[in-house]
Amino acid sequence: MDVGGRSGEMAVFASVAAQGSLSAAARALGLTPSAVSRIVGRIEARLGVRLLVRTTRALALTGEGEAYLRAARRILADLAEVEGSIADQASPRGRLRVTASLAHGRLFVVPLLGDFTARYPGILIDLNLSDRIVDVLGGQADVAVRFGQLADSPLTARKLGETGRVVVASPDYLAREGTPRVPDDLLAHNCLSFNFRRAEPGWPFREDGRDRALAVTGSIEANNGESLAQLARAGVGIARVGRFAVDDDLISGRLVPLLEAFNPQDREPLHALFVGGATMPARVRVFVDFLAERIGAGGAG
Secondary structure: OOOOOOOHHHHHHHHHHHHHHHHHHHHHHHHOHHHHHHHHHHHHHHHOOEEEOOOOOOOEEEEHHHHHHHHHHHHHHHHHHHHHHHHHHHHOOOEEEEEOOHHHHHHHHHHHHHHHHHHOOOOEEEEEOOOOOOOOOOOOOOEEEEEOOOOOOEEEEEEEEEEEEEEEHHHHHHHHOOOOOOHHHHHHOOEEEEOOOOOOOOEEEEOOOOOEEOOOOOOOEOOOHHHHHHHOOOOOOEEEEHHHHHHHHHHHHHOEEEEHHOOOOOOEEEEEEOOOOOOOOHHHHHHHHHHHHHHHHOOOO
16 A cells, blocks of 8 residues: 555544544554654644543544544545545446337437447446436436437437438238328328327428328227337338338338328437536547437438
């Protein structure tokens, strides 16, 4: 143990107080009892007061010794915290709980995690993919990657990108049920929707320069866009989902975009949400920076 500086002397004195004797402190510190005695004597000589008194069974602290011990413990704790914080900034570590939507998480977040953990091997990613809202402020996650407009919140939000949405159906469904030409035609179709409350009361469209929401109905509701897209591919009905979730299907022809002339071109922002501030762990900061670097560079998908 390095005991050459003031902090080293404080650590020795704190150990003597904790162990109750010079010899026990020496064993704990890997020093000789005489070395521990010299360090305590050096502190007392510098301060000009007695810090320890011998009793028949052990050492006892004087009033000055109690005051010095309290100060030493506080200083040592502060020093450990500062060093730990600096080390954490240089090499972030610890468990990082991340939540994202099923589809976007699978397609765009999961593929990035290998590169991230290679860059920061001290960080353990604890991933939860779900379209249900996870309470970041309540401590259920450290970082949430979410689509949609943000409600007022103490959370810090960093925009990563945005995406549009598209109405889609499979060629088989359209051959069987017909192709809707105007939004009102959807009232006669099986429209597959989300089962949780969204900002709009129905599917939004723009007709004759005016925006409107159409209340559609269908046989299946789901809590994630990936399931709705899968049902649409299977010919079950028509869905309105994030374009990122069906880009490959549109390119391959497995799904067909519908009513694009009436698409309001509404854009859904993508944010990383987290508890910011001076106490934000470095692992949160570097992960959000990484998402902004990788997702932000290519959009939300």
